[in-house]
Amino acid sequence: MSCMLKRSLQFRLSKVVVIGLIVLLGSTLNLYAADATAQVQLNVAKAGPRAVEDLTERGILRDYRFAWTSMAQALEFNTLDPLEGPFAGDAKKWLQETVSGQQRDGLSQRYLNQNHKLEAVFYAPEGDVMELHDTAEYQLQISDGGKLIHDEHVVMHYVVLMTPAADRWVVRQLQAVPQF
């Protein structure tokens, strides 16, 4: 009888451990998914003088999301590789300088739970440049040698210039402003 009870208890305990592990794994994956990607909503209704075609809209959405995911990786892991491709010109230059500065001083930044409300405000007549306004919300964490020194939920406004490259739209200007 005692042996039966012991087995039942062991079974229950292992069941609890397995469920606990599943819950832990699930929440970790969920956390990673929430952290790793940028949510972007794009509104092209006010873009002009050229109308934004569906294919262009999808391209901007895809490439802007990729740019922010890449920027977050570059600033978190202090590596320049993710900046190759989604950024060009001045935006790429200052991001590279930021990464270099962080490498020198042992700092890093994390952009978590990004949510971007993107609005196209200007699309050139010949389709060679687009200006967008991004109201971005994210959790900004700054660490010094792994020690968290700043953790804040921020709402930022960015003026963005994107131009078409060979196979994608690239971010050329990413300038934060107090308001639009």
Next chain:
Amino acid sequence: MLRRRTYGAMTLAGAWMLAACFAVASFAQEIKVPALVTAGDESAISTTGSGTATFYLVGPGVSRKSEVSLGQEIPLRAQDLRNAGTYTAIVCSGTCQNAVFYVSAAKPASLAFLVHPSRVPVGQPDAVSGVAFPFDQFRNLVLRPQTIHFQLTAGNSALLSREVLSQDGVAWFRTTSGKSAGLLQVNAALESVTAKRAVQQVASDPCNLRITGQRTPEGIVVQTEPVHDCAGNPVPDGTIVTFTAAEANGKSTVDAPIKKGIARAQMAASGPVLVSAASGVVIGNELRIEAQR
């Protein structure tokens, strides 16, 4: 009862002292950032308290860490404030305090000026467009409205002179191409800052295509009169003119490029021939020639 009151008073005093300690600790790290800084200007952050602390400045293109003395101003170098955007200043001494400030673009120093197309037929509505973005000397987009003067000149005649107020850092125009072939100068000016581009205006489609011809021992030779567009500009060499010869026993077609303003073709034919010419959407006159049999 008295003892209990004494304990109560002591507890209250302790709590006040603890609160005062916390107030001093947080006061010691109070920082005050500038309200707004112009890119490339020096600035400073004021701190209160005493002792040393670690100062961090994180912004576009900047990530700086240094030891500072509390109670003194922290100088911000001009080179650290070149890029417009948001900067986060953090001072850590035990706990960390932070403040955010903005750097705005300096005065315009250059214009990014995109003009399309590089080559345009004359008389085309809304065919020439230009977009100008004012930037400061540090390549920050100047978002304050600026009056940009667009001017288009062909030869000695002004085709367009328009002042446009930039909105969200961009000003643009679109206009009809000129009437005569040649170089079109497109200028954008913002105070002393100018940007110049050139567009080559070329003749439009041929107009009033007229042909002449004569018979030869092998057939016929047909040629156009000098080919012009409707505004009188000579159509560029290389433009194709298609000659079609209709005989009793069929049709033959020859494509001939314009050389020195004229297209010419030799065609094999016998007997009466009806020759016509076309270039683009323009059809010329018909010509009847009696070729050798």
